[in-house]
Each structure stands twice: as structure tokens, then as C-alpha cells.
Amino acid sequence: MPEKSKSSPQAIGYLYGRRTRIFSLLGLGIILILIIGIATSIGSVPIPLGTTAGILVDKLPFVEITPTWQDATATIVLDIRLPRIILAGLVGAALAVAGATYQGLFRNPLADPYLIGVAQGASLGAVIGFLLPAAWNLSGMGVIPVFAFIGAIAATVVVYFLSRVGKTLPVTTLILAGVALSALLGSIVSYLVISSGSKLHSIVFWMMGSFSGSAWSEVFLVLPYIAVGIAVIVIFARLLNVMQLDEEQAQQLGVNVEKFKIILLAAATLITAASVAFVGTIGFVGIIIPHAVRLIWGADHRFLLPLSILTGAIFMILTDLVSRTVLAPTEIPIGVITAICGAPFFLYLLRRRKRAIF
């Protein structure tokens, strides 16, 4: 039975697939930088792309460009548009990675970052924040993000303890507990929303998500959570591949499954909660971006995760661009745009590839 061993190595196909994906990563990185530049120059005050590029490049270390622009233009680019675009990119990357992580961990294509209660927990926290008397407002940040963050984390922690069976955390129980708790919190939120009177509009607007008014302070608050969370998840990418076999085989291949689940759940929940706290519960990105990446580049998490980071960031920056420009000066809630722009593209991908994707 043994075959002639001198035939061309099977690894070639595998390595070839790797190489194309590495080029795709580089390509997407370049596209992301271009999109940041383009998105920064579009807005209520149009700024030529060259000027935007000059202002941005000037900010890089060791680069000096003699300014040909006014200070006001630089302020629009650096302090108004750029933080918003960076925040959109961060949130898009975070939601896409969190979605890919939950899908991989639960081996369930319907999983999204909000599956185990983060969204409803954050909504409840935010709604309570909205309904508090204005005098309670903490410093400049406002009380909403703090409450939303606490709500998101608390909901996930409750789901986690509800689903523990002895020393294990069965994935199905976790999903069901998450769905049930989300329903419970969701109905409380609905009740609070309809009885919120004059605040109804701002609450609904928050829940659909928006990047309006983002400042550097928010970027720097969110950045550490998202950076650390994403780093942890990406480190475990190979083990996430092994987890795709099933939990028993993963254990037999040396993965400490229970510890692994807790670490990844914590990391994914943290980055989701940090994103949602400032910009609201933006839907669709977390479930669709990882699937789109899988359709195009395959399911190896070592590429799926980084490619999702870049694709998620690009997608979110573009949708935010649409949301603030199409009906300017009115902003469309970003949750509306993500689905309107993303769903047709995703359905196109789904039709084009007939192979099983999950």
C-alpha cells in the first residue's frame, strides 16, 4: 500500500494556498490605508485627497511636509474625521473578529458577537443610562458608555455561570442560556424604551449604532481592550482550527478545551463590549464579515482572523462614510447601512461559491 514517497510533496498545495492568503493580507492592508485617506477627505467640507494625504503623512514620525493647508483644514482632518474613522475601523475589526471567534468556538455558523447576551446587556445598561437624571452625568464621557459596557459584561457573566455544568461549559447550553437571557433583557429594554417618552428617539438611534461625535478620547479608551482582545484571539488561532474537529478530538490532540473556551469567550466578549459601549449595537458585521472571508479565503483561522480584522475595518469605515454622506447633514444609523450594503454583496458571494462554507 505505501505510495512512492518521491512524488511532489502534498504540502505544496497547502503552502500555495498560504501564499495567496498572505498576499491578500498585504493587499487588504494597503486598501485599508487608502480607504482611511479617502474617507478622511470626503465630508461636508470637501478636502482634496492630496491635502488629506499631506496632513496625515505629516503626522507620521520622522516625516516633515511644509504645510500648504490652513490650520482649520488640519483640524477637520485630524480631530474631527480621523478619530471617527479610526474608531469605525477598530469597531469593525473587533466585531468581525469576535464573530469569527464565536462561530469557531461554537462551531455554529449562526453565531454572532451578540449571541450570548452582550447586545441586550449593553442595551439595557445604555437605556438605564439614558433614563437617569442628567445630573448623574459623569465627567465628559457621559454615563451611557459606562453603563452599556457594564451591562454587556454582566449579561455575559450571568450566561456563563448559568451554563456551567460541573467543571465544563457545554457550548449548546451556553448558546441556549444566551438566547434566553437575551430575550429576557430584550423585553425589559423594549418596555423601558416605549415608556421613555421624550428620550425615545435618542435611545433607538443609539441601539442602531452611530459613530457621530467620536473623538480621540474614545478611540484611546476603546483601543486597549480591542488590541489586547484581538491579540489573545489571534494567538490561539491554530487551536481554534483544532477545535473545529470537535471538543473530544481537540482534547485528544492536546487542547485544554475548557480553559481555552473561557479565555476566548472572555477576549471576544471584552472586545465586543468595548465596541458596543461607545457606538451602540451595530448588527450584521459580526456575522457576515467572517462568512464572507471564509467564502473567499477559506476557514483556516490563522488567516480567517487577520483577514476578518482588515475586512471588518474596511467595511465599517465605508458604511460609516455612506451613513454620514448620503443624506448629509442628516446621519443614517449605521446599523441600517451595514445590512443594506452588506447583505446583497454577501448573497452574491454565497451564490457564486457552491462549496460548503462551514
Added chain:
Amino acid sequence: MIELEMRNVTLGYDHHPVMEDVTFKASPGEVVGLIGPNGSGKSTIIRALSHLIRRKSGVITVGGRDIEKIKRQELACLLGVVPQLPLLPSTFTAFEIVLMGRNPHLGLFEAESRRDFEITRQAMARTGTGKLANRHVNELSGGEIQCLLIARVLVQETQAILLDEPTANLDIGRQEDILDLIKNLCRENNLTVLAAIHDLNLAAQYCDRLILINDKHIHAQGTPAEVITNANISRVYGAENCVFTHPVNGLPTVLLSALKKKEIGRNTISQR
């Protein structure tokens, strides 16, 4: 070279005992077969030895060390398992599935090296799965997946191998190939092999020792000739007088004959 041992072990799920007072040993260089009726607990023993379930009482040792004190990753370097036809994720290629066998040998920040690819290539060549390398696993047959799983356990480079029905989905040619391969590996590398095998004849021909399990207990253990006897087989399986001697190798062989089964089948046969 490691020895697997269970001493007075009780196993079970929740309050429902599946195996009681199990004591046996599997040594380097020997193929030990687990035989017994459906649901007798063959898989449970394999699951306990790979630490998927915890013992209720007794001692389980791998290489003389208590299994509870060995970390998962280290255990996976000592002992590999071929599970009973699991579902594999359809999006991975055969090569990627086999390569996953290297996982226990890699640190968190390590990626597979050229050497890991070479080990994988060799294992696939030995199991006759090389030509499947770039196929997606959802396109493969049960038998091909079985061979991939054997390749994966070879890639794991462990000193002990546990197999749960390794030949259940194979045609007789492949059964022979795979069991020959396992036996050769066992002899060449002094591996400890424990296999749950449904087919008594294959078990008798390929195993050095057999453990016959029935009704939560070990009913008999010893060489195939000691275990596969008319008395044991009729007691455990209810099949009477069906053990013969193989004409070529002299090993016990089980041949069922409807005529010899008293309770059932008599009418249908006599009507013919």
C-alpha cells in the same frame, strides 16, 4: 516506551456505572484488543485512557504516571487516539486534518515547520491517503476518513495508540492493510497499541492479547486462544459452538452458522 494500566477502575456517566473493577495492562510492543458486545464499554475504556472522562475510583496510569496529573498537551504527545468515525469540519482539506496531529508538539507561538510537513507527507503516504491531500474532507468516504485519522495519529508520533473500531468502515482489503500497518508500527517502534475491535476474527488474528468485556466487567483476558473459546463466546454473545481453528494460522476463528443457533431461525431454515 510507555505502559498503559488500569487498576480496579470504575467508570461511568453521572450515577450510571458503565465499567466496574477494570484491571488490565498494555505493554510496549504488543497489540491489545478490546472485544465485547455493543454497549459493553469498549469505547468508555478508550475515553477514560485518553482522559475524556474521569474515573470514579481506581488508578489509571500512562507510563507509570497518574493520568490526572498529566497535562493535556503532554498526554497528547504520549498517547494518540483514533476516534470512531467522527464528523470532520467540511472546510478543511485532508492535508490540514492530518497536519493537526502535530498540534501537541507545537508551542503557542509556533507554526508548523518544514519538518512537520514532511512527517505529515510520510504518514499520508504510509496510509495510502497521499492522493487525497488537497481534497476537502466532506468529499471523502468513511473508509478514506478512517485512513486519514490513522495518518493523523501517526503524525502525532506518540508511544501509545488507542483505536476505537479502526476497521469498522473499511473493506476487507483495507482492513488488512490498516491492521498490518498498525501491527508493524507497534513492532518496529515498540508502541503500545490498544484497539476496540468489533470483528472477533480480526481481533484474534491481529492482537497479541484480548480483553473480553461483558456486562460492565472484564469477562476474560489473555491470548486469543485463551479468550475466544466456545464457553466465553456463548456466555457473552449467546452464540453457541461457533469457534473453530483457522486452517492456515491455527488461531481461533468464529464462524456463525444459523443451524447451530437453537432458539431462532430454525423454522425459516427448515421451511426451505
